[in-house]
Amino acid sequence: MGDSRVFPDPILTLPRRSNAGIVKRIRLENFMCHSNLEIELGEWVNFISGQNGSGKSAVLTALCVAFGCRAKGTQRASSLKDFIKTGCSYAFVYVEIKNEGEDAFKPEIFGDIIILERRISDSTSSTNLKDHQGRKVASRRDDLRELVEHFNIDVENPCVIMSQDKSREFLHSGNDKDKFKFFFKATLLQQVNDLLKNIYEHLKSATALICELEESIKPIQKEIEELQGKIRNMEHVEEISQQVQQLKKKLAWSWVYDVDKQLVEQNAKIGILKDRIPACQAKIDMQLSVLEELKERISKKKAQIACMMEKTTEVRRMKDELQQMLSMATKEKLELEEEYGRKTNHVQKMVKRVRFLEQQVQDIHEQHVQSTQAEESEIEEKVKELQHEIDAANSTLTRLKEEESALLESINMGSSEIARIGNEIEELEKRRREIAHSIRELHQHQTNKITAFGGDRVINLLRAIERHQQRFKKPPVGPVGAHLTLINGDTWARAVENAIGRLFNAFIVTNHKDALVLRGCAREANYNHLQILIYDFSRPRLNIPPHMLPQTSHPTTLSVLHTENHIVFNVLVDMGDAERQVLVRDYNAGKAVAFEQRILNLKEVYTLDGYKMFSRGSVQTTLPPNKKQRSGRLCSSFDDQIMDLQRDESNINEEAQERKRRKRDAEDSMQGLQGHLRSVKRRRQDAERDLMAKKLTLQDVQNSYVAEASSSAASNVDELHQEISKVCEEMREKEILLEKLRTRMNEAEMKANELKVSFENLCESAKGDIDAFDKSENDLITLEQALLDEESVPKRCTMKA
Numbered sequence: 001m002g003d004s005r006v007f008p009d010p011i012l013t014l015p016r017r018s019n020a021g022i023v024k025r026i027r028l029e030n031f032m033c034h035s036n037l038e039i040e041l042g043e044w045v046n047f048i049s050g051q052n053g054s055g056k057s058a059v060l061t062a063l064c065v066a067f068g069c070r071a072k073g074t075q076r077a078s079s080l081k082d083f084i085k086t087g088c089s090y091a092f093v094y095v096e097i098k099n100e101g102e103d104a105f106k107p108e109i110f111g112d113i114i115i116l117e118r119r120i121s122d123s124t125s126s127t128n129l130k131d132h133q134g135r136k137v138a139s140r141r142d143d144l145r146e147l148v149e150h151f152n153i154d155v156e157n158p159c160v161i162m163s164q165d166k167s168r169e170f171l172h173s174g175n176d177k178d179k180f181k182f183f184f185k186a187t188l189l190q191q192v193n194d195l196l197k198n199i200y201e202h203l204k205s206a207t208a209l210i211c212e213l214e215e216s217i218k219p220i221q222k223e224i225e226e227l228q229g230k231i232r233n234m235e236h237v238e239e240i241s242q243q244v245q246q247l248k249k250k251l252a253w254s255w256v257y258d259v260d261k262q263l264v265e266q267n268a269k270i271g272i273l274k275d276r277i278p279a280c281q282a283k284i285d286m287q288l289s290v291l292e293e294l295k296e297r298i299s300k301k302k303a304q305i306a307c308m309m310e311k312t313t314e315v316r317r318m319k320d321e322l323q324q325m326l327s328m329a330t331k332e333k334l335e336l337e338e339e340y341g342r343k344t345n346h347v348q349k350m351v352k353r354v355r356f357l358e359q360q361v362q363d364i365h366e367q368h369v370q371s372t373q374a375e376e377s378e379i380e381e382k383v384k385e386l387q388h389e390i391d392a393a394n395s396t397l398t399r400l401k402e403e404e405s406a407l408l409e410s411i412n413m414g415s416s417e418i419a420r421i422g423n424e425i426e427e428l429e430k431r432r433r434e435i436a437h438s439i440r441e442l443h444q445h446q447t448n449k450i451t452a453f454g455g456d457r458v459i460n461l462l463r464a465i466e467r468h469q470q471r472f473k474k475p476p477v478g479p480v481g482a483h484l485t486l487i488n489g490d491t492w493a494r495a496v497e498n499a500i501g502r503l504f505n506a507f508i509v510t511n512h513k514d515a516l517v518l519r520g521c522a523r524e525a526n527y528n529h530l531q532i533l534i535y536d537f538s539r540p541r542l543n544i545p546p547h548m549l550p551q552t553s554h555p556t557t558l559s560v561l562h563t564e565n566h567i568v569f570n571v572l573v574d575m576g577d578a579e580r581q582v583l584v585r586d587y588n589a590g591k592a593v594a595f596e597q598r599i600l601n602l603k604e605v606y607t608l609d610g611y612k613m614f615s616r617g618s619v620q621t622t623l624p625p626n627k628k629q630r631s632g633r634l635c636s637s638f639d640d641q642i643m644d645l646q647r648d649e650s651n652i653n654e655e656a657q658e659r660k661r662r663k664r665d666a667e668d669s670m671q672g673l674q675g676h677l678r679s680v681k682r683r684r685q686d687a688e689r690d691l692m693a694k695k696l697t698l699q700d701v702q703n704s705y706v707a708e709a710s711s712s713a714a715s716n717v718d719e720l721h722q723e724i725s726k727v728c729e730e731m732r733e734k735e736i737l738l739e740k741l742r743t744r745m746n747e748a749e750m751k752a753n754e755l756k757v758s759f760e761n762l763c764e765s766a767k768g769d770i771d772a773f774d775k776s777e778n779d780l781i782t783l784e785q786a787l788l789d790e791e792s793v794p795k796r797c798t799m800k801a
Contacts, residue, residue: 019043019100021151023063024113027094030085032058032076057164064155066093066118068127068144073156075165080120093118097151099132105150109137114147157188298617386698393691400684407677414670421663428656435649442642452633453479453505460525461507471517474537478507481633483568484561490635492560495583495606497633498626499557500576504633506531508567510538533571541566542573550582550602554593557581557606561634577603587611595620 027038033055039048048056061074061083071077084091095116099105105114111132119126129138129147138144148154158166184190441455450458458479469475477483481504486493497504507530509515515532522530550556558578563569572578580603584590587607594605594613605613610625635641 019098020103020105021153022098023095024098025094025096026059026062027092028059028062029090029092029094030088031062031091031093032083032085034058035085060161060163062093063095064161065120066095066116067148067153067155068141069155075163080125081122083120084122089121091120093120103151105147116144116147154188158182158185295617303618383698386694390691390694390698393687393694397684397687397691400680400687404677404680404684407673407680411670411673411677414666414673418663418666418670421659421666425656425659425663428652428659432649432652432656435645435652439642439645439649442645450479450482453481454527457525457527458505461522461527461530464521464525465518468517468521472509472514474510474514476507476509476514476518477537477565477567480504480506480508480568480571483563483565484634485563486634487560487562492555492583492608493633493635494610495608496557496560498610498612499581499583499604499606500572500578501633503531503533503571503576506533508533508535508571510534510536533575535567535571535574537567539570542570544573544579548601549579550599552582552593552597552599552602554582554584554589557583580604581606584608591622594622 022043023041025038025040027036028034029036031037033053037055037059039059048059050056057076061076064074065071065080065083071080071082077083093116097114097116098112099107099110099114100112104110104112109131110129113132115130115132115134117128117130119128127139127141127144128136129143130136154160181190184193441451450462454461465472465476484504486496507518509518509532512534515534518532519530522528556579557576558572558581560583561572561578563572580601582593582599582602582605584593584605585608587609590605590607590611590613593599593602595615603614607613612623614621
């Protein structure tokens, strides 16, 4: 632009295909020297004229930049940001291209106008392609390249866009060789030549590769020939296989013909059996009459047993009373004999005492010794003093013994209290562990519901069954609880658990051989005591007639359960009697249904709070809830149960802490009592030793006094006479008592003999009643078994029909 010479204005020549690819409008913002320029172009040749530096080349450069030319390719700048007008932050190029006719570019997307926008900033640049309504369609460089290749717009080709620099280079080239090079490049022949050379090199490398591959393919061709021979053999085998299939089909049809023949035979048998239905019904009626007769006999027998039980109870009570009276009479007799022996010995001792005193009196009369009054007074004073000290020591010793006894009693009570609190703590810890175990089980059941019916053992068992499934004739079904769901929510979960929960962990097999295989799988899974039920899998789903169900508005166990497996359904009916178990909400409703309404086909009644009620004849039985009974394992959610157990665990922890605090206080108190007891024991032992020393001193003084006083015993003759009189009086009283005891002893012996005779008579009379009662009880058991057998006959006949 700075050159003084005038060069021809740039000419934009775009290839034309109908109306597609024609530049319709150009708009520039802050691009080179243009702040805001918009040019509308015609459909044919367009000329842009103006002074040097007016921005004609800027329009051509903007088109080059818009169509993807690099900054260096325009020969006007080294980077795109150099095209931004001085003082501005961005440059914008807007180009509208017609897109009409058969050569249009993606008309279904862009429409009849394609808008090309190029925005340049100091740091980035972006390109957007929009449709005729201005909606953005694409922004990738590959999309722009696809557009320019479709319209054959090569902005770097001088024949398409010739800038001033290209014009100057073409005009100033002096020789024909340079002009031919320019022509060679402008017409893309150079590009074609380079492409041909590249293709030739690729062909040479491909030929070498083909030769190499041909050499390496020869062994493979040989293998292919071998494989083709094998294929021909396989085709022959395929033909044989098709023949086998045809033969199998013929065999299957032969089986069909045999089955049809068997069906005809079975239909004939069915006709015969239908003819036998009246006879069977007559038998059923006869069995029902026998059943009623058995029921009547059972009722009479039960009434007879009730009377005999009352009589037997009275006889046993009388027997116990007589036996007790006999024992008391015998005991009284023995006590009187013992007392009589003691009194007799005492009288004999008194006789000896009298004789001894009389002899002593005679000795005293023969000996007369004088004693001094002064020594006697001194000894008596000393004895009184020692006796006073002994009494004080006795009082101290008694007080210490009482204190020791009180302390021992307190320690024993404290030990009992500590042991009781320890037992309570152990019980609370046991309950807490049980609750924690239940919480873990419930969390496990939430993760995997199958674990509710056997824990981790059932998972290991199912894996073992899967490993050995080819050994089973038919795959086992179980656990039974996993195939059951409650129909009306979790209302009846606990009642159903109480009714048939014993079957939930069980597995069902079709024969005894499968049961042995399943038992081996259980041993492999360390699942001991697995409950296995053997049932015929080929039996169809049982259809229970309405008249065989309990006639009540309350639901049965079977009616609140749902299962898709007909085998589980049949097992609940045949082995669990689920169709005859009625569920009620409370205890009073259960009593009314079980005992008052006399409902037919009713076996048992279960309440929501765990009671079980049933009657067998006139005997009515109510079993209380089992505290260790599992919660409803068929519940859809265990959150409420987990929250209740967590609350109970928290309360138990608080109670255990309180018990531990009380135990610590009791142990501290016990240590104080034990220390006090040791101190009291030491003081008591010291008092005993002191008392023993004083008693020995007194005994020495008394012995010396007796020795000195023996010389003066003559003065005591009167006292001995008085003592002899007193002993004789006591002897007469004792003789009177002995006579009375002899009379009472004879009466007690007579009474004991009478009671013994009465007891023997009662045992002899009661023996016949007890034998009759045992015989009646055995008859009742036999009748009940016969009644159960007769009840099962109509049910089996109805099921077969």
